[in-house]
Amino acid sequence: QAQLVQSGAEVKKPGASMKVSCKASGYSFTGFYLHWVRQAPGQGLQWMGWINPKTGDTNLAQDYQGRVTMTRDTSINTAFMELSSLTSDDTAVYYCARETSRGLGGWGQGTLVTVSS
Amino acid sequence: DFVVTQSPLSLSVTPGEPASMSCRSSQSLLQSNGYNYLDWYLQKPGQSPQLLIYWGSSRASGVPDRFSGRGSGTDFTLKISRVEAEDVGVYYCMQALQTPYTFGQGTKLEIK
Numbered sequence: 574q575a576q577l578v579q580s581g582a583e584v585k586k587p588g589a590s591m592k593v594s595c596k597a598s599g600y601s602f603t604g605f606y607l608h609w610v611r612q613a614p615g616q617g618l619q620w621m622g623w624i625n626p627k628t629g630d631t632n633l634a635q636d637y638q639g640r641v642t643m644t645r646d647t648s649i650n651t652a653f654m655e656l657s658s659l660t661s662d663d664t665a666v667y668y669c670a671r672e673t674s675r676g677l678g679g680w681g682q683g684t685l686v687t688v689s690s
Numbered sequence: 691d692f693v694v695t696q697s698p699l700s701l702s703v704t705p706g707e708p709a710s711m712s713c714r715s716s717q718s719l720l721q722s723n724g725y726n727y728l729d730w731y732l733q734k735p736g737q738s739p740q741l742l743i744y745w746g747s748s749r750a751s752g753v754p755d756r757f758s759g760r761g762s763g764t765d766f767t768l769k770i771s772r773v774e775a776e777d778v779g780v781y782y783c784m785q786a787l788q789t790p791y792t793f794g795q796g797t798k799l800e801i802k
Contacts, residue, residue, distance in 0.1 A: 608791070610739075618731075618739065618782055620791040634790040668738055676729040676744035676786065683738055 575600040577607075577669050577681035584687045590657040593684045595669035602650040603627040606672040609643065609654045611665040612683075623672065624652055659688045692717050692785045696794035704802045709770040711797040713783035718763045719746070727787035730759055730768050733796075734779040742781075743768065775801055 580594040595607060609621040622633035624643040631643045642655040652669060667684045670677040693716040703709045719728045726746035731739040741750040743759035746766055756771040770777060780796040 617780075617796045618733075618784070618793040620784075620789075620793065623789075632789050636790075670739075675748065676741045676750065677731070677739075677784075678741050678750065680738040680740065 575671065575679050577671060577679055579667075579669060579681040579684045582685040582687070584689060585659050587660055587688055587690055589659050589688075590655060591659060591663075591686050592653055592655040593667050593669075593686070595652045595654070595681050597626075597650045597652070597671070600671075602645075603647060607645075607652045608670045608672055608677060609641075610668045610670060610677075612668070613662070613665045616665075621654070621667075626652060659686075661688050664688045691790055692719075692788060692792050694783055694785050694792050694794040696781075696783060696797050698797060699795060700798045700800065702800045702802050703770075703773045705775060706772050709773050709777075709799060711768050711781055711799075713761075713766040713768070713794050715764045715766075715785050719766075719785050719787045720763050721787060726762050726766070727785060728759075728761070728766050729784045729786055731782045731784060732777075732779050733782065734776075737779075739782065773799070773801065777801075 576598045578596045585591050603626045606623045608623045611619050624631045626645045640657050645652045664687050669681040671679040695714045697712045719726045728746045730743035733739040747759040758769050760767050780798045782796045783794045
């Protein structure tokens, strides 16, 4: 059964960086793109970008270009999303989601990142 | 960027009654292959989003048949034939035709 398990909650200072992991199991990690979506408290969903785990290619939303890095380690079936220069506006739950040919069919449990001084 | 707009923003429905919500895209989501790249997701309270409908009208695996998606091009509708208590949450549509993928603001479904 396909599953995505994300790293635990983090508290970061303004200006710092965060790195969230997303470990895949139960399917071929390199066979499906992984997307990152975030949700600020009480707000809607915002797409951040995707990574092709096979090639490492990424497609990043303009809003995050220059601040976000998406990488993967195929030896441990894990994708990473790193966001730098954090502000309080980056306080959110960050989700990874697997793209199948039929939508974002599986989501991680989410990782809450709180940016606070 | 494609702008996706949902309405209404909230809905209160009696169990057993139908519910309907709308999603509109600023540009057509119909690709030349005949598929509409519009998905519907439900985020239940305290949970991650889950896929309900893909390609505008195809139910994802395990989704009850009381959920149906219709529409093409720029106008889409999600219908629930008979609402149940477990259907509460926020329903999001998302266009997946072109990056950046964009979500609607969500429609919050409550039970009367």
